[in-house]
Amino acid sequence: MMKRRTVLKGIAAGAGVTLGMNATYLRAQTAPIRIGASYALSGVGAPVGTQMLAGTEIAIHQINRDGGLLGREVQLVTRDDKYNSAESVAIAREFAGDGINLMLGGSQTVTALGLAPLAPELNMVAIIVAAAGMPVTHELFNRNIFRTTANNYTQYGSLGRTLIEQNPEIRTWVSLAPDGDFGRDSALFFGRAVEKYSEAASGEKATVLDTIYTQATATDFRTQINQLMSSQAEGLYLGIAASAQISFFQQARSVGLYDKFKAIGEVGNSDITGKALGRNTHPNLWSICHWLYNQEPFASNPVSQQLYKDYVELKGDDFPSGQVAAGHRAAIALFEGIRKAETTDTDEVIGAMENLSFESAGGPVEFRTEDHQMLGLNFYSQMGPSTEEPYFQFNKVTSVDAVEMIEPANPGQPFDINELPQ
Amino acid sequence: MVQNSSTSIQGRMTTFSPVLGPVVLTALFAFLFFAPMMLNAGLLFWVGMTMIQAIFALSWNLLFGYTGLASFGHAGFYAIGAYFTGAALRYDFQLPFLVVLAVAGILGALVALAIGVVALKRLTGIFLAVLTVALTEAMAKIIGLSKALGEQDGLGNIPRPIIDLGFLDLDLTHSHDYYRFLLIATVVTVAALWWVVHSRLGRSFRAVREDAERARFVGIDVARVRVISFMISGGTAALAGALSAPWTRIVTLDQVNWLASTQPILNSLLGGFTSFWGPVVGAVAYTGINYWTRTFAGLSEMLVGGILVLVILLAPTGIVGLLGKATRRIRGNGGKK
Numbered sequence: 001m002m003k004r005r006t007v008l009k010g011i012a013a014g015a016g017v018t019l020g021m022n023a024t025y026l027r028a029q030t031a032p033i034r035i036g037a038s039y040a041l042s043g044v045g046a047p048v049g050t051q052m053l054a055g056t057e058i059a060i061h062q063i064n065r066d067g068g069l070l071g072r073e074v075q076l077v078t079r080d081d082k083y084n085s086a087e088s089v090a091i092a093r094e095f096a097g098d099g100i101n102l103m104l105g106g107s108q109t110v111t112a113l114g115l116a117p118l119a120p121e122l123n124m125v126a127i128i129v130a131a132a133g134m135p136v137t138h139e140l141f142n143r144n145i146f147r148t149t150a151n152n153y154t155q156y157g158s159l160g161r162t163l164i165e166q167n168p169e170i171r172t173w174v175s176l177a178p179d180g181d182f183g184r185d186s187a188l189f190f191g192r193a194v195e196k197y198s199e200a201a202s203g204e205k206a207t208v209l210d211t212i213y214t215q216a217t218a219t220d221f222r223t224q225i226n227q228l229m230s231s232q233a234e235g236l237y238l239g240i241a242a243s244a245q246i247s248f249f250q251q252a253r254s255v256g257l258y259d260k261f262k263a264i265g266e267v268g269n270s271d272i273t274g275k276a277l278g279r280n281t282h283p284n285l286w287s288i289c290h291w292l293y294n295q296e297p298f299a300s301n302p303v304s305q306q307l308y309k310d311y312v313e314l315k316g317d318d319f320p321s322g323q324v325a326a327g328h329r330a331a332i333a334l335f336e337g338i339r340k341a342e343t344t345d346t347d348e349v350i351g352a353m354e355n356l357s358f359e360s361a362g363g364p365v366e367f368r369t370e371d372h373q374m375l376g377l378n379f380y381s382q383m384g385p386s387t388e389e390p391y392f393q394f395n396k397v398t399s400v401d402a403v404e405m406i407e408p409a410n411p412g413q414p415f416d417i418n419e420l421p422q
Numbered sequence: 423m424v425q426n427s428s429t430s431i432q433g434r435m436t437t438f439s440p441v442l443g444p445v446v447l448t449a450l451f452a453f454l455f456f457a458p459m460m461l462n463a464g465l466l467f468w469v470g471m472t473m474i475q476a477i478f479a480l481s482w483n484l485l486f487g488y489t490g491l492a493s494f495g496h497a498g499f500y501a502i503g504a505y506f507t508g509a510a511l512r513y514d515f516q517l518p519f520l521v522v523l524a525v526a527g528i529l530g531a532l533v534a535l536a537i538g539v540v541a542l543k544r545l546t547g548i549f550l551a552v553l554t555v556a557l558t559e560a561m562a563k564i565i566g567l568s569k570a571l572g573e574q575d576g577l578g579n580i581p582r583p584i585i586d587l588g589f590l591d592l593d594l595t596h597s598h599d600y601y602r603f604l605l606i607a608t609v610v611t612v613a614a615l616w617w618v619v620h621s622r623l624g625r626s627f628r629a630v631r632e633d634a635e636r637a638r639f640v641g642i643d644v645a646r647v648r649v650i651s652f653m654i655s656g657g658t659a660a661l662a663g664a665l666s667a668p669w670t671r672i673v674t675l676d677q678v679n680w681l682a683s684t685q686p687i688l689n690s691l692l693g694g695f696t697s698f699w700g701p702v703v704g705a706v707a708y709t710g711i712n713y714w715t716r717t718f719a720g721l722s723e724m725l726v727g728g729i730l731v732l733v734i735l736l737a738p739t740g741i742v743g744l745l746g747k748a749t750r751r752i753r754g755n756g757g758k759k
Contacts, residue, residue: 041719080719085576085672086471093597094464113578114672121597122463133575140579180566181573 032073033344035060035334036095036103038081038088039129039327040111045083048323049107052129053078055327056104058310059335069338081105085114096122101346102338104330106147109133109182119144125337125349129330130323134185134415137371141411144346146337146353146372148330148365153407153415155288155378156186156237158400159265160193162380163235163286166398167263168202170235174209176224176248177239178216186267187211188417190237193405209233214240221248225255238266245269246276258282270322271392274383278391281384289381290322291361295397303332304361329360333367333374370409375402454605458598465713467669470601472709473608474666475689479701480615481658482686487695488619489651490631492547495554497682498561499530499656501673503663505565508577508673513570519583519594523607523664530660531653533557538649550652555680562678576674580667600668607665611658612702618654619698627651659686688726692733694740703741 037056040049060076063069077100081088088111095103104127106112112131119126120142128136128147132155136147150158164170173194177183191208198206209231214224218240225248228236240248245266252258263284266273270287292298293308307328311320333353338344341352357366365376377399386393407420457469478500485491503526509515510522517525537557541549565571572578582600585592594600618624626647629637634644667673676682685708686701693704708726715722737744 042723046719079716084676085578085674086670086676089670089672090464090467090471092464093467094462097462097464097466109575110674110676113572113575113674114670117579117671135575135578181569181575 030072032075033069034075034077034100036100037076037078038091038103038105039107040083041080043083045108051321051323052107052327054315055324056331058307058314059328059331061314062310063335069335070342081111083108083111085110088114089118092118092122096124101125102334102344104129106131112136113140116140116145123346125346127330127334130326137373138410138413138415141371143350146333146367148333148374149326150378150402151373152185153189154402154405156189157193158378158405159288159380160190161197161400162398163263163265164194164198164206165201167235170262172207172209172233173235174228174231174233175211175237175239176228177211177213179213180216183239186239187237192417216240216244218244219247221251225252225257229255229257229260234262236261236264238264241267241269245273249277253280274392275390279385281392283384284382285384286380286382289379289397291325292322292381292394292397293320295394297363298361301361301363303359307361325361332358332360368409371411378402451609455602458601466601468709468713470604470669472705473604474662475685476702476705477608477611478659478662479686479689479705480612481655481662483690483695483701484615485651485655486690488624488627488631489648491648492551493554494551495558495683496659496686497678498554498558499659500663501561501678502530502533503660504667504673504677505571505577507664508580508667509571511580511583511668512577519585523661526664527657527661531657534653534656535649538652558678558680558683562675565675565678574675576672578672580671582668604665604669611661615658616698688730692730692740694742696739697742700740700742707741
């Protein structure tokens with residue numbers, strides 16, 4: 001016969017263990033959800049990475065203001081990947097070691113390519129925020145990664161389509177691009193789209209001349225400008241970015257290139273070029289547009305309105321960069337995945353995100369199940385000079401649905417444009 | 423050039439007790455071997471990268487600290503090893519991994535030989551510096567145009583190897599296993615370099631560094647010695663690159679530019695180029711600064727830059743030189759030998 005004291009001790013011990021286990025369980029269920037963010041915050045990638053981080057921070061602020069996620073506070077753990085693949089690898093490993101299984105990263109292709117193959121090994125959901133390189137959803141694809149930006153084929157094909165549809169009278173086009181895989185590919189995608197959509201736009205197939213190549217960091221474009229001026233083209237795709245693009249425009253303008261080329265599509269500098277050139281901005285300059293808070297359709301989008309309001313409040317700046325929306329959209333994608341999965345478990349979140357659709361500052365978006373590529377509207381803005389400060393203005397924003405411009409899903413296989421129907 | 427360096431490398435370790443060195447190294451090896459059980463995965467990755475950077479810096483310092491030659495494009499050799507190994511694993515060259523590493527090192531040495539033959543008569547000073555920078559730039563151009571090597575994006579998704587030993591398969595696909603392989607490879611490489619610099623060959627390197635004319639007068643073939651030093655240095659740098667490819671699982675053009683070439687120089691100066699262990703200490707210090715400032719964007723570069731300026735101004739023999747001075751002072755001889 002067991003003594004009463006022994007029985008009581010047993011019950012007390014059992015209750016203690018149970019309470020302890022419950023306390024651990026409850027702590028896990030009420031502890032903050034920690035999300036890692038790896039952006040380029042110093043070095044050459046910083047101008048883009050810091051803006052994306054601002055968008056992500058605003059998304060975290062918004063979700064916590066609304067009561068958190070699954071009843072838990074969301075915490076952001078930020079690291080600087082320095083625009084370097086080895087750093088992005090180290091950061092992902094550090095996050096995994098700290099028990100973080102949900103992360104945003106890949107603000108550039110080079111860091112995304114370091115991060116992507118690691119995600120399965122680290123049992124992590126990795127949102128590729130802005131890397132547009134084709135390998136991410138092709139030969140490097142794995143089910144742990146989701147890309148929340150358009151890929152290069154969709155982006156520059158859509159830019160080409162926009163340019164020819166908006167300027168159907170221009171019959172001959174040419175590209176000036178940096179001599180690298182990105183430059184060659186973006187010029188190729190642009191040119192193929194111009195050819196393809198020109199017949200529908202004007203009833204006649206446009207001519208696309210051979211691409212003229214230069215260095216990505218060149219400062220002297222006299223040779224290329226001379227080639228452009230002596231060509232038959234009246235439409236131009238400009239694949240050089242950042243300060244090199246501004247140097248090009250300054251040199252080109254003085255020799256009459258603005259009069260010769262009726263329309264120019266540029267790689268993505270957008271307002272950076274407008275701010276640098278002011279009154280000297282080309283009158284029909286088209287750019288990839290991530291977000292323009294005061295232009296439709298963004299101006300009437302509630303997500304966009306709230307993003308702008310919170311940006312001004314938190315950052316004290318009235319003129320956000322379009323890249324802010326990219327960091328914001330990536331964070332929302334992850335939040336919605338967690339909300340749908342009702343857990344932060346990696347496999348459950350992946351499953352929930354595979355056919356997820358959600359509202360972003362640019363309207364509704366969704367993931368393609370096969371290769372986790374985000375689909376939605378891609379926007380293109382037209383700008384020109386203005387008589388009022390800041391002496392350039394956006395005149396128009398158009399959009400192209402990614403569904404119409406994307407290649408068929410082919411995860412695990414390299415992308416080859418020549419295998420697509422022309 | 424360090425031909426007139428007033429600080430001799432030989433005998434530097436006599437500052438420390440002859441027993442202390444092996445004890446410290448054994449303890450360090452034991453700690454590093456069991457590190458996967460103790461460290462966060464992110465920190466472990468940086469420990470692995472530090473070992474690779476230490477080999478890279480030692481390879482550069484063999485040339486600079488021991489032979490008196492400066493290479494400003496050493497990243498070219500590193501990239502040869504990294505890209506060759508990355509491609510061999512990614513495209514399954516059907517070569518045993520140890521053979522891949524050996525071929526990578528030999529490729530680096532052969533490229534160094536080619537450069538050495540071109541500049542045999544003038545393999546010193548600005549000629550060598552310009553040639554090595556040109557090598558790195560040329561390699562970046564070639565890789566940037568090669569689709570198989572990933573062009574501007576880099577060669578990603580590199581699998582980790584399985585070493586077939588005949589009676590046993592050594593599976594290095596898990597990061598902890600590859601880390602331990604990396605540790606052993608580092609120990610072997612460092613030991614080999616130690617043996618080289620303390621051998622007859624190493625003494626001829628130092629003779630050439632101290633006074634090439636006098637070395638020639640006593641019968642040393644100066645040009646040959648310089649080429650051999652350059653080959654060992656290039657081959658070791660390529661081996662460091664080869665070891666890095668399966669660790670990071672991606673090789674990019676970041677590793678083939680002048681900035682990457684400054685890394686071994688920085689580590690050697692920080693740790694002390696006059697000591698064999700200086701580059702290793704410099705690599706550890708550099709990683710430490712980077713790691714502890716990782717939450718402050720841009721701070722690590724400022725700190726490293728500032729510390730480097732201080733080291734060059736106040737302690738040109740680096741951290742090891744400073745430690746040696748402090749040890750001698752504690753022993754009561756006022757920092758003088």
